[in-house]
Amino acid sequence: MGFVVLIDQEKCNKDGICVSECPERAIEMGEDGYPKATAVGEQQCINCGHCVAFCPTGAFGLATMKPEDCDPVPEGVSTSMEEVDALVRNRRSIRTYKKKTVPKDVLEKLIGMACYAPTAKNLEPVHWAVIYDPEEVQRFGGMVIAWMRAMRSRDIKSIFPDNLLELIISDAEAGNDWICRGAPHIVVAHGPNDLPLPASPTACTIALTTLEVAAPVFALGACWAGYFNAAINNYPPMLEALDIPGNHDCHGAMMLGYPVYKAKRIPVRKKARITWR
Numbered sequence: 001m002g003f004v005v006l007i008d009q010e011k012c013n014k015d016g017i018c019v020s021e022c023p024e025r026a027i028e029m030g031e032d033g034y035p036k037a038t039a040v041g042e043q044q045c046i047n048c049g050h051c052v053a054f055c056p057t058g059a060f061g062l063a064t065m066k067p068e069d070c071d072p073v074p075e076g077v078s079t080s081m082e083e084v085d086a087l088v089r090n091r092r093s094i095r096t097y098k099k100k101t102v103p104k105d106v107l108e109k110l111i112g113m114a115c116y117a118p119t120a121k122n123l124e125p126v127h128w129a130v131i132y133d134p135e136e137v138q139r140f141g142g143m144v145i146a147w148m149r150a151m152r153s154r155d156i157k158s159i160f161p162d163n164l165l166e167l168i169i170s171d172a173e174a175g176n177d178w179i180c181r182g183a184p185h186i187v188v189a190h191g192p193n194d195l196p197l198p199a200s201p202t203a204c205t206i207a208l209t210t211l212e213v214a215a216p217v218f219a220l221g222a223c224w225a226g227y228f229n230a231a232i233n234n235y236p237p238m239l240e241a242l243d244i245p246g247n248h249d250c251h252g253a254m255m256l257g258y259p260v261y262k263a264k265r266i267p268v269r270k271k272a273r274i275t276w277r
């Protein structure tokens with residue numbers, strides 16, 4: 001759909017906020033005082049919706065995004081320091097999960113939240129592959145171990161220092177799951193590898209980070225599945241089994257489920273290393 005600016009002149013107070021908020025110079029004030037598309041608007045608009053979101057009177061619309069399409073920002077809701085702490089500093093990687101699946105609609109809500117994470121040029125390149133069936137998760141975990149066995153003969157010190165590979169393989173043979181940690185579900189973020197910037201790796205990382213931080217709101221825990229993701233991108237049978245499009249790469253996998261344990265302390269982390277200039 002082309003870039004079409006729709007102004008409700010009865011509501012527009014000509015404050016120019018839409019122009020200030022546009023990151024791409026797609027809008028300007030017209031001679032009549034109402035906002036209009038610039039000559040480069042069609043080419044430049046990234047559909048970020050700031051013109052619509054920041055208009056205080058609801059006058060500004062795009063053909064692709066009308067004010068009535070957008071949820072209102074709730075008034076009077078503020079987030080306390082304690083609540084942010086609970087989500088950010090109390091976030092922990094969860095490695096012991098209940099043997100209980102998460103309803104699909106809950107996963108959909110959580111992933112839906114992660115879709116509001118920022119993306120370069122608002123390209124929104126993130127796609128999600130959810131391995132929902134816990135038995136499938138185990139089958140995929142077995143494929144990661146198969147990949148690790150195939151890697152034994154190669155020089156892979158950069159990924160697996162010392163004897164880590166042997167340790168993970170022998171532990172898997174003894175029934176200890178380093179790969180998926182017994183999580184019932186795995187979520188993989190992937191995106192096109194032919195975008196400018198390149199946009200997909202960063203977007204997937206931020207989206208998965210958002211998902212991990214938001215998970216406790218649904219009583220869920222998460223953990224990055226780094227070995228899993230390394231295997232996907234290096235072991236074609238996994239890419240095929242996940243049915244990832246040929247022009248996509250995977251940029252992160254995450255375990256998800258209900259945690260068994262609750263942390264009682266926040267582990268010590270390095271102090272922020274800041275240089276002021």
Ligand SMILES: Cc1cc2nc3c(=O)[nH]c(=O)nc-3n(C[C@H](O)[C@H](O)[C@H](O)COP(=O)(O)O)c2cc1C
Pocket residue numbers: 091092093094095178179181223224225226227228
């Ligand atoms: C990119 C990435 C990959 C990771 N891969 C794994 C993994 O495969 N298995 C695992 O148990 N933890 C994995 N983790 C979790 C880290 O070990 C964990 O974040 C770190 O030890 C700090 O603990 P915390 O998340 O509870 O603060 C990964 C984390 C990141 C950011």
